[in-house]
Amino acid sequence: MSSKILIIGAGGQIGSELTTALREKYGTDSVIASDINDRNTKMVNSGPFEIINAMDYDAIKASIIANNIDTVYLMAAMLSATGEKHPEKAWDLNMNSLFHVLNLAKDGLLKKVFWPSSIAVFGPTTPRHNTPQHTICEPTTVYGITKQVGERWCEYYFKRYGVDVRSVRYPGIISYKTLPGGGTTDYAVEIYHKAITDGEYTSFLSEDTELPMMFMDDAINATLKLMEAPSNNIKIRSSYNLSAISFTPSEIAASITKEFPNFKINYNPDFRQAIADSWPASIDDSAARADWNWEHQYDLTQMTLEMLKNLIIKYN
Numbered sequence: 001m002s003s004k005i006l007i008i009g010a011g012g013q014i015g016s017e018l019t020t021a022l023r024e025k026y027g028t029d030s031v032i033a034s035d036i037n038d039r040n041t042k043m044v045n046s047g048p049f050e051i052i053n054a055m056d057y058d059a060i061k062a063s064i065i066a067n068n069i070d071t072v073y074l075m076a077a078m079l080s081a082t083g084e085k086h087p088e089k090a091w092d093l094n095m096n097s098l099f100h101v102l103n104l105a106k107d108g109l110l111k112k113v114f115w116p117s118s119i120a121v122f123g124p125t126t127p128r129h130n131t132p133q134h135t136i137c138e139p140t141t142v143y144g145i146t147k148q149v150g151e152r153w154c155e156y157y158f159k160r161y162g163v164d165v166r167s168v169r170y171p172g173i174i175s176y177k178t179l180p181g182g183g184t185t186d187y188a189v190e191i192y193h194k195a196i197t198d199g200e201y202t203s204f205l206s207e208d209t210e211l212p213m214m215f216m217d218d219a220i221n222a223t224l225k226l227m228e229a230p231s232n233n234i235k236i237r238s239s240y241n242l243s244a245i246s247f248t249p250s251e252i253a254a255s256i257t258k259e260f261p262n263f264k265i266n267y268n269p270d271f272r273q274a275i276a277d278s279w280p281a282s283i284d285d286s287a288a289r290a291d292w293n294w295e296h297q298y299d300l301t302q303m304t305l306e307m308l309k310n311l312i313i314k315y316n
């Protein structure tokens with residue numbers, strides 16, 4: 001029998017593109033999208049959709065039973081920048097939703113779970129360059145703390161209860177189809193929009209802040225690949241390092257200037273600078289490449305061309 005999937009947080013940046021990809025792969029009716037509201041109308045109208053609050057255990061359980069779900073992608077989370085404004089809410093949302101899904105899997109209602117972690121699990125004491133899979137993790141944001149603790153719980157549920165939970169540590173994800181919400185890496189999406197609409201952009205990170213990033217297509221491919229890999233190949237049950245490209249605001253601006261010579265970038269760092277300064281500049285993801293054949297496709301130049309080409313169409 002083919003798998004029946006529930007995506008929690010399907011209206012968000014990664015969730016919405018993941019829903020489309022999973023529907024293309026497994027069929028529209030096999031993938032139930034859910035979110036706390038129906039604001040993402042494209043998502044709501046593109047196939048089965050339910051309103052589910054990720055903190056509502058009963059609602060998640062009812063949907064799993066009613067729809068014969070065997071796999072959950074838990075994409076709802078409060079990200080790093082918003083999390084610093086609402087630390088307790090970030091803790092409640094990010095941890096409770098994870099426990100609900102892990103417990104439903106432990107109770108035999110699910111066969112497989114995907115839960116995203118983040119480069120935010122690392123902190124200022126982590127080696128900044130080519131950050132290893134296993135290293136010091138002393139995150140300084142509440143978002144990073146929830147992801148680090150979540151990773152420990154995922155591994156615990158796998159070892160203690162045999163829950164098939166899989167995870168990657170996403171870097172900043174860049175897409176022309178959906179906007180990110182409340183992250184520190186959001187500048188790398190905003191800059192492309194502003195290049196088209198205003199011809200200039202004021203970055204909230206300083207010009208030489210290098211962070212790990214990835215084009216959305218690569219992030220979706222990684223997610224699908226990880227979830228399709230035979231269980232025995234998944235040697236890491238906390239979360240896999242995942243890497244594609246690293247760049248600074250001045251480097252992404254230079255890649256835009258190649259296409260739009262008049263594009264201008266200004267710098268006005270805000271509270272997000274301190275978050276970015278606590279994160280790695282580049283990531284060693286050799287374990288993901290070895291265990292489930294992960295490889296990325298897009299470099300900075302290819303990503304910039306793809307972003308600009310599609311945003312020109314969108315704004316015209």
Ligand code: AKB
Pocket residue numbers: 079080081117118119120143170171172173182183184185186
């Ligand atoms: C954020 O900036 O908070 C996220 C992330 C790196 O997890 N994009």
